[in-house]
Amino acid sequence: MGNMKIKAKLKGDVVGVKAMAKHDMLTYDQAKKKGVDANFITHISAKVGDKVVYDVSTSQFWSKNPQFKFKFKGAAKGDKLEITWTDLSGKTVTESKKIK
Amino acid sequence: MNRRKFLSLGVVAAAAMPATLSALTSIDFRATKPDTWTAHNVADSIQKLYGDIKMEESGVSVKAPKVASNGGAIPVTVKSDIPAKSVAVFQDANPEATIAVFNTDKDTIIDYMFKIKMKKSGTITAVVEGQDGKFYKGTMTLEVALGGCEG
Numbered sequence: 001m002g003n004m005k006i007k008a009k010l011k012g013d014v015v016g017v018k019a020m021a022k023h024d025m026l027t028y029d030q031a032k033k034k035g036v037d038a039n040f041i042t043h044i045s046a047k048v049g050d051k052v053v054y055d056v057s058t059s060q061f062w063s064k065n066p067q068f069k070f071k072f073k074g075a076a077k078g079d080k081l082e083i084t085w086t087d088l089s090g091k092t093v094t095e096s097k098k099i100k
Numbered sequence: 101m102n103r104r105k106f107l108s109l110g111v112v113a114a115a116a117m118p119a120t121l122s123a124l125t126s127i128d129f130r131a132t133k134p135d136t137w138t139a140h141n142v143a144d145s146i147q148k149l150y151g152d153i154k155m156e157e158s159g160v161s162v163k164a165p166k167v168a169s170n171g172g173a174i175p176v177t178v179k180s181d182i183p184a185k186s187v188a189v190f191q192d193a194n195p196e197a198t199i200a201v202f203n204t205d206k207d208t209i210i211d212y213m214f215k216i217k218m219k220k221s222g223t224i225t226a227v228v229e230g231q232d233g234k235f236y237k238g239t240m241t242l243e244v245a246l247g248g249c250e251g
Contacts, residue, residue, distance in 0.1 A: 014209065025217075029195065045126050055203040057129035059137060061194050061216050063173035069213035 006097040008081045015075050015099055017046065017054070020067045021085050027060040039088045041066065046083045048075045048099075054083075075099055124208065129186075129201040136198050142190040142225050145197040149188055153235045155227060160238030162189075162226045171244040173215045176224060180210040180238075183231040187212070193222030193244065206231050218244050 007018040023041050031038035038060065046054035053072040075081070082096040129149075130137055139145040146153070163177040176199075178189060183206040189199045199216055210228070223241040230236060 027194075027217075042130050043126075043128055052124035052126055055124055055126050056212075057127070057201045057203075059196065059198050059200065061191070061196075061199050061218070063215040063217050067173075067175075067213075067215050069211075071209040071211050073207065073209065 003093045004083060004085070004095040006081065006083055006095055008097050008099040010075070010077050010099055013073055014071050015053075015073070015081070016069070016071050017081065018067070018069050019083055020065060021093075022065055023085075023087065025060060025062055025064050025066060037089075041085045041087050043086045044068070044083065045085075046070070046081060048072075048079050048081055053081075124203060124205050127203045129203070133201070136188075136201070137196065139197055140195065142192050142197045142223075145190050146188070146225075146227060149198075149201065150227070150229060150235065155235040155237040157237055157239075159236045160226050160228050162224050162238045162240040164224060164240050164242050167243045167245060168218070169245045171218045171220070171246050174218055174242070174244070175213060175215050176240075177213045178210065178226045178238075179212075180226075180228050180236070182210070182228050182236055184208065184210060185229045185231055187229070188227045190225045190227070191216070191218060191222050192225075193218040193220045195219075199224075218242075220244055 003022050005020045009016050025040040026038050028038045040060040044056050054070045079099045080096050084094040086092045133149050135148040136145050139148050159182045161179045168174045184204045187202040190197045221243040225239045228236045
Protein backbone atom coordinates (compact mmCIF):
# COMPACT_ATOMS: atom_id res chain seq x y z
CA MET A 1 0.00 0.00 0.00
CA GLY A 2 0.95 3.58 -0.20
CA ASN A 3 1.58 3.87 -3.89
CA MET A 4 -1.99 3.65 -4.98
CA LYS A 5 -5.41 3.89 -3.42
CA ILE A 6 -8.18 1.84 -4.98
CA LYS A 7 -11.88 1.59 -4.31
CA ALA A 8 -13.97 -0.83 -6.33
CA LYS A 9 -17.67 -1.28 -5.78
CA LEU A 10 -20.23 -3.41 -7.58
CA LYS A 11 -23.55 -1.73 -8.30
CA GLY A 12 -26.01 -3.80 -10.30
CA ASP A 13 -23.74 -5.43 -12.87
CA VAL A 14 -21.34 -2.52 -13.15
CA VAL A 15 -18.19 -2.14 -11.12
CA GLY A 16 -17.26 1.44 -10.34
CA VAL A 17 -13.61 2.06 -9.63
CA LYS A 18 -12.01 5.08 -8.03
CA ALA A 19 -8.27 5.16 -7.80
CA MET A 20 -5.42 7.50 -7.01
CA ALA A 21 -1.82 6.90 -7.92
CA LYS A 22 0.88 8.56 -5.89
CA HIS A 23 3.17 10.23 -8.38
CA ASP A 24 4.73 13.66 -8.85
CA MET A 25 3.90 13.70 -12.57
CA LEU A 26 6.76 16.06 -13.37
CA THR A 27 6.36 17.63 -16.82
CA TYR A 28 9.37 18.49 -18.94
CA ASP A 29 8.98 22.17 -17.99
CA GLN A 30 8.69 21.52 -14.28
CA ALA A 31 11.61 19.12 -14.32
CA LYS A 32 13.81 21.65 -16.14
CA LYS A 33 13.15 24.23 -13.43
CA LYS A 34 14.03 21.77 -10.72
CA GLY A 35 17.02 20.45 -12.61
CA VAL A 36 15.83 16.86 -12.58
CA ASP A 37 14.56 14.47 -15.22
CA ALA A 38 10.91 14.58 -16.19
CA ASN A 39 8.99 11.62 -14.92
CA PHE A 40 5.33 10.81 -15.16
CA ILE A 41 3.00 7.85 -15.45
CA THR A 42 2.84 6.72 -19.05
CA HIS A 43 0.49 3.78 -18.87
CA ILE A 44 -2.22 2.51 -16.55
CA SER A 45 -3.86 -0.85 -16.93
CA ALA A 46 -6.43 -2.65 -14.79
CA LYS A 47 -7.19 -6.35 -14.82
CA VAL A 48 -9.60 -8.80 -13.25
CA GLY A 49 -7.99 -12.19 -13.52
CA ASP A 50 -6.36 -12.08 -16.94
CA LYS A 51 -9.04 -9.85 -18.46
CA VAL A 52 -8.04 -6.25 -19.09
CA VAL A 53 -10.84 -3.89 -18.07
CA TYR A 54 -9.11 -0.51 -18.33
CA ASP A 55 -6.18 0.45 -20.44
CA VAL A 56 -4.84 3.95 -21.01
CA SER A 57 -1.65 5.55 -22.25
CA THR A 58 -1.13 8.81 -20.40
CA SER A 59 0.81 12.05 -20.75
CA GLN A 60 2.60 14.41 -18.37
CA PHE A 61 -0.55 16.52 -18.13
CA TRP A 62 -2.33 14.28 -15.70
CA SER A 63 -2.33 16.04 -12.35
CA LYS A 64 0.07 15.35 -9.52
CA ASN A 65 -1.12 12.25 -7.66
CA PRO A 66 -3.68 11.67 -10.40
CA GLN A 67 -7.12 10.44 -9.52
CA PHE A 68 -9.11 8.46 -12.04
CA LYS A 69 -12.43 6.69 -12.23
CA PHE A 70 -13.80 4.10 -14.60
CA LYS A 71 -16.55 1.51 -14.87
CA PHE A 72 -16.72 -1.97 -16.27
CA LYS A 73 -18.97 -5.02 -16.45
CA GLY A 74 -18.34 -8.69 -16.03
CA ALA A 75 -16.91 -9.02 -12.53
CA ALA A 76 -18.40 -10.29 -9.30
CA LYS A 77 -18.15 -9.31 -5.68
CA GLY A 78 -14.93 -10.57 -4.16
CA ASP A 79 -13.06 -10.64 -7.47
CA LYS A 80 -9.62 -9.14 -7.34
CA LEU A 81 -9.02 -5.96 -9.31
CA GLU A 82 -5.40 -5.36 -10.14
CA ILE A 83 -4.15 -1.96 -11.31
CA THR A 84 -0.66 -1.44 -12.67
CA TRP A 85 1.03 1.79 -13.67
CA THR A 86 4.31 2.33 -15.43
CA ASP A 87 6.23 5.59 -15.45
CA LEU A 88 8.77 7.13 -17.80
CA SER A 89 11.69 5.83 -15.76
CA GLY A 90 10.35 2.30 -16.21
CA LYS A 91 9.13 1.89 -12.66
CA THR A 92 6.09 -0.32 -12.33
CA VAL A 93 3.71 -0.41 -9.42
CA THR A 94 0.86 -2.87 -8.99
CA GLU A 95 -1.84 -2.75 -6.35
CA SER A 96 -4.86 -4.95 -5.99
CA LYS A 97 -8.17 -4.64 -4.25
CA LYS A 98 -11.15 -6.91 -3.78
CA ILE A 99 -14.35 -5.70 -5.41
CA LYS A 100 -16.93 -4.84 -2.77
CA MET B 101 2.39 7.06 -46.30
CA ASN B 102 5.78 7.32 -44.71
CA ARG B 103 7.74 4.41 -43.42
CA ARG B 104 7.28 5.14 -39.73
CA LYS B 105 3.54 5.44 -40.03
CA PHE B 106 3.41 2.23 -42.00
CA LEU B 107 5.43 0.38 -39.37
CA SER B 108 3.39 1.70 -36.50
CA LEU B 109 0.20 0.65 -38.25
CA GLY B 110 1.63 -2.84 -38.44
CA VAL B 111 2.27 -2.84 -34.73
CA VAL B 112 -1.27 -1.74 -33.98
CA ALA B 113 -2.70 -4.38 -36.27
CA ALA B 114 -0.57 -7.06 -34.65
CA ALA B 115 -1.48 -5.88 -31.19
CA ALA B 116 -5.16 -5.63 -32.01
CA MET B 117 -5.50 -9.12 -33.43
CA PRO B 118 -5.78 -11.10 -30.20
CA ALA B 119 -8.52 -8.68 -29.15
CA THR B 120 -11.05 -10.70 -31.09
CA LEU B 121 -10.25 -13.74 -28.97
CA SER B 122 -10.24 -12.28 -25.50
CA ALA B 123 -11.62 -8.98 -24.26
CA LEU B 124 -9.30 -6.01 -24.14
CA THR B 125 -5.62 -6.16 -24.85
CA SER B 126 -3.15 -3.76 -23.43
CA ILE B 127 -1.82 -1.32 -26.02
CA ASP B 128 0.91 1.15 -25.27
CA PHE B 129 0.00 4.04 -27.55
CA ARG B 130 3.17 5.82 -26.51
CA ALA B 131 5.14 3.07 -28.21
CA THR B 132 2.83 2.53 -31.20
CA LYS B 133 2.17 6.22 -31.88
CA PRO B 134 5.19 8.10 -30.53
CA ASP B 135 4.60 11.25 -32.62
CA THR B 136 1.20 11.87 -31.09
CA TRP B 137 2.73 12.67 -27.73
CA THR B 138 5.13 15.33 -28.97
CA ALA B 139 2.76 17.18 -31.34
CA HIS B 140 2.05 20.72 -30.22
CA ASN B 141 -1.51 21.25 -31.28
CA VAL B 142 -4.71 19.24 -31.22
CA ALA B 143 -5.09 18.90 -35.00
CA ASP B 144 -1.53 17.60 -35.37
CA SER B 145 -1.94 15.15 -32.51
CA ILE B 146 -5.13 13.75 -33.97
CA GLN B 147 -3.49 13.46 -37.37
CA LYS B 148 -0.49 11.60 -35.91
CA LEU B 149 -2.76 9.24 -34.01
CA TYR B 150 -5.54 8.51 -36.48
CA GLY B 151 -4.36 9.96 -39.80
CA ASP B 152 -6.48 12.34 -41.86
CA ILE B 153 -9.94 11.77 -40.50
CA LYS B 154 -13.30 13.44 -40.54
CA MET B 155 -15.09 13.76 -37.24
CA GLU B 156 -18.74 14.06 -36.44
CA GLU B 157 -19.53 16.38 -33.60
CA SER B 158 -21.92 14.14 -31.75
CA GLY B 159 -22.17 11.29 -29.29
CA VAL B 160 -19.25 12.31 -27.10
CA SER B 161 -19.60 14.31 -23.91
CA VAL B 162 -16.73 16.09 -22.20
CA LYS B 163 -17.35 17.58 -18.81
CA ALA B 164 -15.13 19.81 -16.73
CA PRO B 165 -15.70 22.79 -14.46
CA LYS B 166 -16.41 25.98 -16.49
CA VAL B 167 -13.95 27.86 -14.34
CA ALA B 168 -11.17 25.82 -12.80
CA SER B 169 -9.75 27.57 -9.76
CA ASN B 170 -6.81 25.22 -9.63
CA GLY B 171 -5.25 24.38 -12.98
CA GLY B 172 -3.15 21.73 -11.27
CA ALA B 173 -6.01 19.27 -10.84
CA ILE B 174 -8.97 19.68 -13.14
CA PRO B 175 -11.43 16.80 -13.11
CA VAL B 176 -12.43 15.83 -16.64
CA THR B 177 -15.16 13.34 -17.45
CA VAL B 178 -15.48 11.77 -20.89
CA LYS B 179 -18.60 9.81 -21.70
CA SER B 180 -19.95 8.13 -24.80
CA ASP B 181 -22.33 5.31 -25.71
CA ILE B 182 -20.61 4.65 -29.02
CA PRO B 183 -19.02 1.19 -29.28
CA ALA B 184 -15.43 2.28 -29.66
CA LYS B 185 -11.99 1.02 -30.57
CA SER B 186 -10.23 3.82 -28.77
CA VAL B 187 -10.80 7.15 -27.09
CA ALA B 188 -8.28 9.98 -27.18
CA VAL B 189 -8.29 13.19 -25.18
CA PHE B 190 -6.47 16.40 -26.09
CA GLN B 191 -6.25 20.02 -24.93
CA ASP B 192 -4.75 23.18 -26.38
CA ALA B 193 -3.37 24.94 -23.28
CA ASN B 194 -0.16 23.00 -22.69
CA PRO B 195 3.08 22.68 -24.71
CA GLU B 196 1.96 19.30 -26.04
CA ALA B 197 -1.64 18.47 -26.83
CA THR B 198 -2.25 14.82 -25.98
CA ILE B 199 -3.53 13.93 -22.51
CA ALA B 200 -4.56 10.31 -22.81
CA VAL B 201 -5.42 7.54 -25.23
CA PHE B 202 -7.74 4.84 -23.91
CA ASN B 203 -7.85 1.44 -25.49
CA THR B 204 -11.44 0.21 -25.64
CA ASP B 205 -13.60 -2.50 -27.17
CA LYS B 206 -17.30 -2.79 -27.86
CA ASP B 207 -18.08 -3.85 -24.28
CA THR B 208 -16.13 -1.06 -22.64
CA ILE B 209 -18.16 1.46 -20.71
CA ILE B 210 -16.87 4.85 -21.77
CA ASP B 211 -17.27 6.84 -18.60
CA TYR B 212 -13.84 8.02 -17.62
CA MET B 213 -12.89 10.62 -15.04
CA PHE B 214 -9.34 11.73 -14.55
CA LYS B 215 -7.59 14.82 -13.24
CA ILE B 216 -5.37 16.84 -15.48
CA LYS B 217 -3.37 20.04 -15.33
CA MET B 218 -3.67 22.95 -17.70
CA LYS B 219 -1.36 25.93 -17.99
CA LYS B 220 -4.07 28.37 -19.06
CA SER B 221 -7.65 28.51 -20.30
CA GLY B 222 -8.30 26.24 -23.22
CA THR B 223 -10.42 23.62 -24.88
CA ILE B 224 -10.48 19.91 -24.15
CA THR B 225 -11.25 17.69 -27.11
CA ALA B 226 -12.22 14.03 -26.88
CA VAL B 227 -12.19 11.85 -29.98
CA VAL B 228 -13.90 8.46 -30.11
CA GLU B 229 -12.80 5.98 -32.74
CA GLY B 230 -15.96 3.97 -33.33
CA GLN B 231 -16.13 0.26 -34.10
CA ASP B 232 -17.92 1.40 -37.28
CA GLY B 233 -14.73 3.09 -38.46
CA LYS B 234 -16.14 6.59 -38.01
CA PHE B 235 -14.80 9.22 -35.67
CA TYR B 236 -16.78 11.29 -33.22
CA LYS B 237 -15.74 14.22 -31.14
CA GLY B 238 -16.83 16.30 -28.19
CA THR B 239 -15.29 19.47 -26.80
CA MET B 240 -15.42 21.57 -23.68
CA THR B 241 -13.90 25.01 -23.26
CA LEU B 242 -12.96 26.14 -19.81
CA GLU B 243 -11.27 28.96 -17.99
CA VAL B 244 -8.32 28.26 -15.80
CA ALA B 245 -7.85 30.80 -13.02
CA LEU B 246 -4.50 29.57 -11.79
CA GLY B 247 -2.27 27.69 -14.20
CA GLY B 248 -1.16 24.28 -13.14
CA CYS B 249 2.12 23.72 -14.90
CA GLU B 250 4.54 25.97 -13.06
CA GLY B 251 5.11 23.38 -10.33
